[in-house]
Amino acid sequence: MEVTFGGFQIAVLAAFLFVALSLVAIFAVVARQARRNVEFAEVTDTGYRLRRYWFAFLCVLLGSGVVLSLFFLPYPDNAKSGATVNVSGGLFYWSMSPDTFKAGSDVTFDVTSSDVNHGLGVYDPDGVLVGSVQAMPGYQNQLDLTLDEPGTYMLACLEYCGYKHHEMMREFEVTP
């Protein structure tokens, strides 16, 4: 299996790096100021005032993340009427039927497991992870995906399941 960066993943990585570097800068500034001799009352006067803004800023930032998430939930939409694909994970294989689709089709993966827990990761022909869902014994998890790009897709196991976990893969085709 080959993997590559997706645009979404790069955006998340960039966001993380921005936050991480900002934090590094803050810690560096505090470390630099640590050797100075400032009255604690002076520090707290400014510190407590700034803390209110810091609290408000974090509430807005974290709250925005939560609210935005609600608009992009990956959970199945019962109104969708795509083809249903039965997928079952087993030690150490994926069975699926059907396994050929037209590009642009909406597909609902109806996923279960015949033995232990597995995780269905779907990689597009470029090797970008486009989504995942768990495969659990006794349960049917439904994953809606639109298969836009023609080519060979790959299913890989994303939940540790035993000594050949990394070999549990299967290809399927999306035709133009």
Next chain:
Amino acid sequence: MNEMAAAEVLHPLGEQLSPRSSKPQNLVGWLFGGTGLALFALMALVGLVMRLIQAETIDITSVWFYRLMTLHAAGMLAGALLSMMGGLWFVVRAVVPELNFGRVIASWASIIAGVVLVLVAVLIGGFAAGWTFLYPLPFDSSGQWSTWAAVTFIIGMGLVGVGFLIYCIDVLRATTQTYGGLTGALAIKWLRGKDPTGPPPQVIAATAVSLQGIICSAVGMTIVMALLDHTVDGDVMLDALWAKNLTYFFGHTIANLIIYLAAGMIYVLVPLYAGRQWKLSKPLAIGWLFTICFVMTAYSHHLYMDFVQPGAPQMISLVASSAAALPVAVVTIYTGMMLIWGSRFRWTLTSILLYLGFAGWAIGGAGAVLDSLIPINFKFHNTLWVPAHFHNYLMMGVGLWMMAMVSYLLERAAGRTASRRTTIWAPALMVAGGYGFIFCWYVSGALGIPRRWAVHPIGTEGYSLVASIFVVIFLAGFTMLLIEFASLARTALARRRTATAEVPLQTEAPAHPEPAPGAPEPMLRSPFGIGVTVGLAVIASFVLLPPISDASIATIGFHHLAHGVQFFLAAMLAVALASTPSIARRMTPRWTNFGLAIVVLIPAAMLLFMVPAIYSEIDNDNFLHASYHFGVLLLGFITGLGASMLGRVAGWAVLVSSIGMALMFAAGVTGG
């Protein structure tokens, strides 16, 4: 420590903030800190081997990779847990002398016994189902390990949970007894103006963590006992979603609580180098109350990709996982930075490690919050982003604090700081190596490389190779640190030999202004409370009426629910009985160990007792059937009595958790 030594290792004003130490504190500090750090060192080497396997630099089979993966995670968890349990105990004992030395040692022994069983299960039995032992994998090994190995591992992890449970019960008992109950120890009374001084911050942290730890351990014990029931009776089937919920509630919460244990220690150690006290404040007290709520409800983000998980826990987790960052960022880390700012901070090896730990917690927390957003998790779930963020805050946060704790004890005992070379180079190498290693994982996660793969996708081995080089750099810094620790230990021993006569060891820590009461408070304090409890027991006794009893055999779940209600009713009667003045006054502290043993063993025994293979055989014999139910009642009654020996808060916490164990068991054990 004498003042001359203090002036050398601490801020000039730090000595007066230094926790007064006693012999038990020192012993616990050395024992927990030392074993924790030893486990950290061993498991770090195992981690390096795993990365080298993924880099295809060394040729070891994937079978062994997964064994090492299981060992690495379980060992690191136990090591970090031990260290931070010891660190918090050390600082809290200074203000809560009620904390019992024997019980904390019992807790240590249980965790070490658990680690030994894990080692046996993995290295001899070949167990490799991951430290989360997600059902049904431990029993479906594809021929790689036997049932005995699975059972040994599960019991081992159970003992780790038992050790943490013993610790939490004693901490909760002691802090609430010393600081006026749960509302006193969590500073709720202080917030409401009913307590003029309030507890110190480390006591709030200890109380909050121990309360959560009891709940978390009870959940862990339930899944462990259910798995053992499955071993005893192969017909016992567990619901896979239920098992996953319990496993992740236990696993996520216990791992998360390690950081909060550390926070309590930080409240005391950072001021020693800043010369400013970490005081109780409204944001701190309120922050901890919210932390309890958020930590207890965040675990479901591990189940985001289980689309059949009900929507409510998913949404609660979405909010809680982000909101949990607020008390950390706005209260704990922010206050720490204010204490340090302009304080003429005393930079030593210890204080540098403490400071860097804050950064690890903050940066790793950012990675965690991103992954806790469902649309992001959809494309990052179980990729290498996950170990990236938790190594970020565990290795570069808690890991550095584990070292800081031992460094503090050593610098303090030696009366000198570490050498300038080590003070600069050891942290520098560990930061360069640690963040380089973790950054490779963040990038690999964005690439979509799955976690827990022995062999990585084609063309990505280079990331593992670069990461391995960074791990070696980290270990070089860590080795330098260990060599310095040996040097400090030699100085400390020499100093002890020459100065014992001059520096008498303080034998006991000072008590809280209000002397701790000798006997635990009864679980029910008024005749009204006793009446209500008896009333609840009477209502619950309806479960014994033949129509209800007969109906309960319709399904295994209902049958187990009936057992749970029987346990509940007997426990309530025992609590009411033990709260009557004539019995309550006999519940002296000498019964505490007995009560603790009861509440740890009996609820677990009850779940083992609920194997259908045992009771289905006797269903047709009225006498044996009645005896069985009498046995369940007896176990409930004994548990109620045991809880009463622990005082009001700890008693109710363990009793409610025990009843919860029975109810959870009824909800998830579906076969038999």
